[in-house]
Amino acid sequence: MKSINFFGNKKNAVITFILSAVVCIIFGSLYYLHIKKSFINQAKSELRTVAELKISEIVKSNYDELNDAKLISSDYTILKYLDKIISGRAFNRSELKHIFSELKLEHGYENILFVDNKYQVRFDSNNQKFEIPELVLRVIKENEGNPEAFTTDIFYCPIHKGIHIEYISTIEFNNKPLGYLVFILNPDNLLFTLTQNYPGEKKTTETVIVKKEGDYVLPLSPLKFRENPELKIKIPLSKKNYPAVEALKGEKKFFDGVDYRNEKIISFISPIEGTNWFFVLKVDEAEIYKEINKQVFSLIIFMLLFFTASFFLIFWLYHYQQRNLYRKLYGEQKTITENESKFKTILYSIGDALIITDQFGMIKNINPVSENLTGWQESEAKGKTIEEVFRIINEQTRNKVENPVEKVLSEGTVVGLANHTLLISKDGKEIPIADSGAPIKNDEGEILGVVLVFRDQTKEREANRKIKESEDRLNRGEIVSKSGNWELNLTSKKMFSSEGAALIYGVEQTEFDYDIVKSVPLPEYRKMLDGALMNLLQNKSPYDVEFKIKAVDSGEIKDIHSITVFDKGKNTLFGIIQDITQRKTIEKKLAESEANLLSMINNKDQAIWSLDENYNLIICNDFFKNAYKAAYNFELKGGVNLVE
The missing domain is CATH 3.30.450.20 (PAS domain)
Structure with a gap:
């Protein structure tokens, strides 16, 4: 009754409500401070974690590129070609270009240059008249004699209208300086890809790589909220509240300030080891507070609803919900038990x-x-x-x-x-x-x-290894024997060749249109080849022909022996070719030698002949033939046994 009388008193009810409201406000304020501190600490923790991860990736990427440049520059095959360029000796330009093309594909280089000691471009993998930017020349001259690979900074090249970073290595062959190999990279394909992906859902998170340039800070990486294709945006060092300026102190720390948009931000700044760059990872303060305010607003709504609803409903709902809760829990527990049993059966099978x-x-x-x-x-x-x-x-x-x-x-x-x-x-x-x-x-x-x-994957790895070894052995065997194989789909007109066949044809790729191959044989053989192919397709006659081709890359005339079979089910031709130029040359020289020998001995006025170990006639001159016929009335021919 006292409690009823107490709440029945209007004054007491008002006082109780006010006290309850004060408690709620105090609790809400403390919770707001807690939420604010928690969100900011969480945001900073995320910034540090992501920043340190991305910095380590950038450092590793830069280190790997320097090592790759040094390793490529010590390749013996490449050095031989570059030495021939310097000494003015003939070399196969297409083969060197092929080597550089493979390196560009593997490492993502835009171009590879060979620059001699007079700073002249002697070989350009893109076959362009490449003009070396002044900044690159300055870096090369500053590092003259440096045995290690080095790099330019990230810079905008006004000549080529793009942003570059170039890795350079001094090269020498047999203790003779040859010059420099310059590996040109687009930072968009190397460093900037490491900075543009952000974990989490914050829309204003931004990574910027900067460096000091005179009295300014220069952003090097693309800006999220402003175009900077030519690296023209510069931040004066006087802007002390900019994280990019603060980063130049070389400290790893959090920094609250404003960015190039004059938006308040929370950032983590750090130098990047092994470079003159600095790393800034930032997020708008407004976005952090927006998340905080969402939590606070939700809390206020929840408390108001809870305070009001619970005051009227808690006692009525208690018994009702307890009864239904027990029923529901029993049903859910039964379902969970059944599902767990099914799940384990599937899991273990x-x-x-x-x-x-x-x-x-x-x-x-x-x-x-x-x-x-x-x-x-x-x-x-x-x-x-x-x-x-x-x-x-x-x-x-x-x-x-x-x-x-x-x-x-x-x-x-x-x-x-x-x-x-x-x-x-x-x-x-x-x-x-x-x-x-x-x-x-x-x-x-x-x-x-x-x-x-x-x-x-143990068995799978072993099977793949054996397949790769088998393919490598086949390729080496074809190249050594100057042979190769090819396959032509008559429906698609696409031709696939082995590396050995591509070398014989003088083409770089191993997949091409049939029209390219048709142009390789000399014109005078076209009719014979088409006829042999038609006989194979229509009459199943053997396709075993010899003809001459003109190599696509060098223009060299080669003698070719080709054998082809037809798979009617797949509508595909499969062929084997062999370069028999050397054999043909030897046969020609042998025939010429034999003709010269016969001419020589036939001009002698005395008998000349040669027998093998079984007394079979190998060769003789006309004088001996005539004398023998006069004596024995028998006309001599090669292979006749004189004893018999």
């Missing part, structure tokens, strides 16, 4: 190794195949982190590989392992694997865990 984690990366289940590969029993692995059980490294570098479960949890997408990944089992055994990870989501799209599927 899958042929691939499988691991399931929760949303924190803690292992919940592993199947028998996974137990065999990891060396962990399911009872041991449950509750452990994925990194404890699923330890993976790069097969080549031996470095630790990012665990796919962590990537799935952070990105929420299906991911796969990179090539050359090894699983380290519990007993230390190394197993090559391929895997993929996928998120487990509920109906609302929330990630509840990750399913990781992987398999042992």
